[in-house]
Amino acid sequence: MDYSKYENNEFDNSSAFNLSTGLKQRSYKAHWHSYGEIILVGPGKTNIFKVNQDTYDLVEGDFVLIWPMEMHSIVDADREKALVIQFSNMFMNSLFDLQRIMHFYRNLHILCINSHPELVAQLRVITDEMKEIFLSGVPNRELRCCMLLMKFMLTLDEHREEFVPEISGKESRGYEDDVMRRMIRVTEYIKNNLTADDLSQGAMAQMAGISKDYFSRIFKNVTGMNYSKWLNTIRLEKATELLTQNDMTLTKIAMLSGFQSIPSFNRVFHEEKGMAPGEYRALFVGDEKKEMA
Known part of the structure; x- marks a missing residue:
């Protein structure tokens, strides 16, 4: 071949x-x-x-x-x-x-x-x-x-x-296994429950069983983002995945991705992607006959 x-x-x-x-x-x-x-x-x-x-x-x-x-x-x-x-x-x-x-x-x-x-x-x-x-x-x-x-x-x-001199790679790798397992549990929960009522940083810190300040510091070192930025990134990943389904409305996609309103969905999406969700969907490469780029 x-x-x-x-x-x-x-x-x-x-x-x-x-x-x-x-x-x-x-x-x-x-x-x-x-x-x-x-x-x-x-x-x-x-x-x-x-x-x-x-x-x-x-x-x-x-x-x-x-x-x-x-x-x-x-x-x-x-x-x-x-x-x-x-x-x-x-x-x-x-x-x-x-x-x-x-x-x-x-x-x-x-x-x-x-x-x-x-x-x-x-x-x-x-x-x-x-x-x-x-x-x-x-x-x-x-x-x-x-x-x-x-x-x-x-x-x-x-x-x-x-690339990021202000963040010490040694610190992020130095957390105990128990702490890292808690972070994994929290991030997986978020990904699987984007429509949950409370995904605030305080609620997730409580789920992890650590203080909000400690949670914030670990989260930044582990993911390279603050919590709100990461959460929006995960929501956008879910939204872009759903955008491949042409039979799903943008309103439904926004709701299933955890955005509370269409305006907030459009605003965050445009800030990250530089275009509206509908424009982005139109450029999706889903045709198996198209060549790899």
């Missing part, structure tokens, strides 16, 4: 990992999908990518990080020698540490070889190994690649201080 022509055919239901290279078209229109992507930028003088509302002019060897459900496009870039890795959102949510890393770095979209040479060199070795394994067709290649994907995320997290 020629994986350079791989199509995103029901990706979330069939695989946790996919990889592609060899696409000749230099651009791809704005779109989004429920899986994430890592792009290793190819050669050439022009490599321009857009993620959400930001445009990046990159060089060979840089990485582009596109988290699940983020709007992105390729303005003009080498796609023939670039490497595109796709990973399932379900896989990322299967382990708390992967969830934590994804949420912590949610606003990080570019890893530049000139700014972070050591980190990018380490990640390049990992992605090259992914490519070799995936394209070779060896037994258990998906499992092997998922293990390397976890190594990619772990390596990124080990360089946390390069």
